[in-house]
Amino acid sequence: MSSQLVSPLQHDDGTGTQTRYSGSITGVGTAGYRSAKYTPADWFHNNQSVLTRTASDRTAAQRIHRDSTALRAETEATMSRQQSHGTRLLGERLVDIHSQKSELERHLARLHAETELLCAAKRRLEKALNATEVPFMISTDNLSCRERRFGPDLVQDRVEEELVKELDLIRNVQALLKETLDQTVQQIRLNREAQQVLELDWSDKHEAYGLDDRCGRYRNTSTDTRHHAASATAQQQSCDPDGWASHTRGNLSRAEREEDASAALFRLCERVLRETAEDLRAQSNSVDEAFIQRCHGVQHTKRELELQLTQVLEQISVQERNVAALQQSVHDKEAPLRVVQSRLHQRDQRPNMELCRDPVQISLLDEADQLSSCVGALQEQLDEARASLVRLEESRTLLERNIECKTHSLLIDRHKCMKQRTHYPGQESLSGY
Structure with missing residues (x-):
């Protein structure tokens, strides 16, 4: 009794194709010595496929190695160039920030000096204004005392005219000193506001300078660097360099305006204090001279009256x-x-003819x-x-x-x-x- 067994087999030759093998075994007696195997053609074809695939993989590996070597060199050069460029730009940025900081420091010093001068002028204006209270009291009291004159001496003489002029002058001087004092207080406030803006800008630049200086010191061998993937995106709220420079220029321009206004106001304060003091003293001398002349005249008249x-x-x-x-x-x-x-x-009483003349x-x-x-x-x-x-x-x-x-x-x-x-x-x- 004989039987036929057909066993399909699939073999992958490595190229992605599958080969179908079939064979028939007839007889039970040969079952232990024969099985479904490759044919010599298949064997040769399989070897060729392996050799071809190996050669292709090796060629691809060589190409990838060359490309990798070139890419590594290129990325290394690009990375080094970009890092050097970034470091150079950081250095230039540090120079710009330092220049702006120096300019801010210079204007801060000038503003501080002008503010100190105005504060000194303010104290002088306050003292001068307080000092006018004594002349005002003296003039008022002089006029009140001279109202107690009586008789023909209650006259509107030159002394009274000079005292009235002195009183009007003191009132005008007080009004001028108060107005100048108000201007000085206002200018001091503006100076301090501008100084505060400059100090804030200087503080920001000082902090930015420290951060950029730290960034410029980072090297590939630095141990304190870390990955910050989120920081690699551009910040939408950041300003451009022109806006940055324009902001500082605006602050400096404002500071220059306040400096010029402070210098002009300080000169005005000096002139007002000098001229008002001179005017008051000149009028006081006129009043004293009028008093002396009046007293001499009254004394001379009194001597004549006594004589x-x-x-x-x-x-x-x-x-x-x-x-x-x-x-x-x-x-x-x-x-x-x-x-x-x-x-x-x-x-x-003589009688008769005896009464004769x-x-x-x-x-x-x-x-x-x-x-x-x-x-x-x-x-x-x-x-x-x-x-x-x-x-x-x-x-x-x-x-x-x-x-x-x-x-x-x-x-x-x-x-x-x-x-x-x-x-x-x-x-x-x-x-x-």
Whole structure:
């Protein structure tokens, strides 16, 4: 009994094709010695395929090795070139940052110096403004004191005009000092704001300089480098170099404007302090000169009045004696007048033809007329002397009143006002020192 077995086999020759083998085994007796195997052609073909594949793989490996070697060299050169370029750019960036930092430091120093000068000017303005309170008080008190003059001395003289001018000048100076002080405070605030902006910009650049300097020191052999894949993308919120430079230029321009404004304001403060102090002192000298002239005039008038009073008093004394003498003379004429009148009265009683106008009668009549005339003249002179005495007394009263008025005026002007004006601030105090 015989049987036939067909066994399909697939063999991969390495090229991706599969070969189908088939064979038939007939008979049980050959089953242990024969099986499905490659044919010699298949064997040869398989060897050729292996050789071809091996040669192809080796060629591909050589090509890949060459390409890898060239790529390694190229990437190494590119990496070295890019790293050198980046390091050079970092160095240039450090130079730019250092230049900007130096410029910021220079303007910061200038701003600080200008601010210190303005602060000193501000303190001087405040001192000068406070110093004007003393002249204001002195002028006001002088005017108030001089209102207590009385009589003809309550006059609007040159002293009062100069005091009013001084008071107006002090008010104007105070207004100017306050305005200048407000400008100085405002400029100091602007300077500090600009200084704060510069300090912030300088701080940012200082930090950026340190970071870029650290980046420039990184080498391939550095042990403190790490992978930061997310940082390799461009930052959308970052500015371009032109914007960076423009930002700093804007800050520097603002600082320069404030520096120029500060310098101009400082010169203005110096001029205002100098000119106001000079004006106040000049007006004070004018007031003092007016006081001196006024006191000299009043003193001279007072001496003349006192001299006149002395003369009037002497004349009053003389006139009083004259009145007394006239009264005595009138009194002395009463007895002779009584005698002559008595004689005439008695002779008027003569009888008849004895009542004649004899020489005696004529002499008595002449004597009576002369005595009456003398008494009348003496009485008239006495009345005139008494009137003169009354006028002299009035003059004495007027002179005494005027002397008292002049004495009071001198007391006010010389011993009150001028003494008070010795406390007038000096040039340095009014200049804020």
